[in-house]
Amino acid sequence: MSEDTLILVLAIDRGAGPEPLTRHRTKAAVPFGGKYRVIDFTLANCLHSGLRQVLVLTQYKSHSLHKHLRDGWSIFNPELGEFITPVPPQMRQTQEWYAGPFDAIRQNRYLIERNRARRVLVVDGGSVYRMDYAELVRAHDETGARVTMAVRAVRGLGSSTQVGVTLDERDRVAGILPPREEKRERDVESAAEDEEHFEAMGVYLFDKAFLMAELDRIECGSIPDRDLALDIVAPLAAEQSVFGYRFGQARGRVTPDGYWCDLSTLDAYYQANMQLLRAEPPLDLYQADWNILTYQGQYPPARTVPGAVTGNEGVFVNSMLAAGTVISGGGVNHSILYPRVQVGDGAIVEASILFDGVRVGEGAHLNRCIVEKDVVIPPREQIGFDARLDRERFTLSEDGIVVVSRGAWE
Incomplete structure (x- = not known):
C-alpha cells in the first residue's frame, strides 16, 4: 500500500x-x-x-x-x-x-x-x-x-x-x-x-x-x-x-x-x-x-526548586511541563510550559501557554496568556487582568486571551 x-x-x-x-x-x-x-x-x-x-x-x-x-x-x-x-x-x-x-x-x-x-x-x-x-x-x-x-x-x-x-x-x-x-x-x-x-x-x-x-x-x-x-x-x-x-x-x-x-x-x-x-x-x-513523534532538544529534566529569596517551594498543579523547565519558587496552575521555560521566585502562571525559552520574572503574574518563544516577562509584570491595558500592549482574542509576542517591551 x-x-x-x-x-x-x-x-x-x-x-x-x-x-x-x-x-x-x-x-x-x-x-x-x-x-x-x-x-x-x-x-x-x-x-x-x-x-x-x-x-x-x-x-x-x-x-x-x-x-x-x-x-x-x-x-x-x-x-x-x-x-x-x-x-x-x-x-x-x-x-x-x-x-x-x-x-x-x-x-x-x-x-x-x-x-x-x-x-x-x-x-x-x-x-x-x-x-x-x-x-x-x-x-x-x-x-x-x-x-x-x-x-x-x-x-x-x-x-x-x-x-x-x-x-x-x-x-x-x-x-x-x-x-x-x-x-x-x-x-x-x-x-x-x-x-x-x-x-x-x-x-x-x-x-x-x-x-x-x-x-x-x-x-x-x-x-x-x-x-x-x-x-x-x-x-x-x-x-x-x-x-x-x-x-x-x-x-x-x-x-x-x-x-x-x-x-x-x-x-x-x-x-x-x-x-x-x-x-x-x-x-x-x-x-x-x-504515539506522536516530534523533535525534542536534549534538555535536562524539568524540576521545581525553592526560591532564592523567599524560600518558597516551586509548585505546579494540573499542568504540562516539558524538559528543561525550572520553577524556582513560583507557582504554575492549569498551564502548558514548553521546553526551557523558567518561572521566577513568587511568579504565578495560571491558565496560560508559554512557548520554548520563556522566562517569567520574579513576582510576575500571568493569567490566560499565550507567550511567544524566548519572551522575557519583566519582574512584577501583571498580564491578563486589565483588558484595556492589555489591548494597548498586546493582542487580545475575542474571548480575552492575551498573546504576548516578541519585542513587546522594546
Whole structure:
C-alpha cells in the first residue's frame, strides 16, 4: 500500500486565523500540546498508516517548518523508497508562488507523474487529529471511487467555518456547501440540536490517473482555488464517483475519539490546548501504538526548586511541563510550559501557554496568556487582568486571551 500511495501534505496556509502565532512561522509549524508542532499529527498518521512517501508542500515563512522536518522527521529510509521531503515552489513553468491548494498540486505535477503510486492522498498539515489513512485507502478501493474525502459527523448546526457535506445512503457525496450557506440552509430547516450532518476534514484521496486528467482539464487560474472541497471536489460530485469516508468509525487502529480541530482562531487554538489538561482529554495523546513523534532538544529534566529569596517551594498543579523547565519558587496552575521555560521566585502562571525559552520574572503574574518563544516577562509584570491595558500592549482574542509576542517591551 505504501508504494501505491503518494501523500501531499499542504503546508502553504498563512494561518491568518491564529495570528500572531503565525507571524514568524507557517500554521503547520505552530507549537501544540507542550512539545509538538501541528504538522506532527498529520505526519504521525502517515507513519502509523504505513504510508511513507510524503511530500510536504511549503511556502509561507517555511524555515521553522523545514528545520523541524529535518530535526524531527529524518526517520524514513530512502533505500526502501521512503521519504518526507519539503517542496517549496519550484517555478518550473512560471515564476509564481503557489496560488492555492490545486495550483500547488499542479506545480508539482512532475513529482506525481514520475512516482509509481496509483493514488494521491492530499491532506492539510494545519489540523490536529489522528486517523488511520490505511483504512481510508481500503474504503476507496472497495467503493471504486475516483475521489474519496474524509468527513466528520457533527450535531445540530455544527461549525460555521467548515465546508458542509451531504452523503446519500451509500455514502456517495451528494452535495458540498460553503460554510455560511450550509449553516444558513440548516437554520432555515430548523435543524434539531441532535441532528447529525457532515463537514469536510481536508483529507482527499484521488486516483492518480483521474487527478492527472483534472489537471489537464482545469486551466490554470480558471477557478478561485481557495479550498479543494469547494473548487475541485464539489463540481465532480454531481458527475463523478465521489465518496465520503466517515471519520471515527470502528475500522482502523486509532482509538475512535473522533477528535479533530483546525485551529482556525486564537481561541480555538487556546481551547484545544487547555482541553489536554482535562482528567479525560478529548484527544488521547497516550495511545501506546499511535504515539506522536516530534523533535525534542536534549534538555535536562524539568524540576521545581525553592526560591532564592523567599524560600518558597516551586509548585505546579494540573499542568504540562516539558524538559528543561525550572520553577524556582513560583507557582504554575492549569498551564502548558514548553521546553526551557523558567518561572521566577513568587511568579504565578495560571491558565496560560508559554512557548520554548520563556522566562517569567520574579513576582510576575500571568493569567490566560499565550507567550511567544524566548519572551522575557519583566519582574512584577501583571498580564491578563486589565483588558484595556492589555489591548494597548498586546493582542487580545475575542474571548480575552492575551498573546504576548516578541519585542513587546522594546
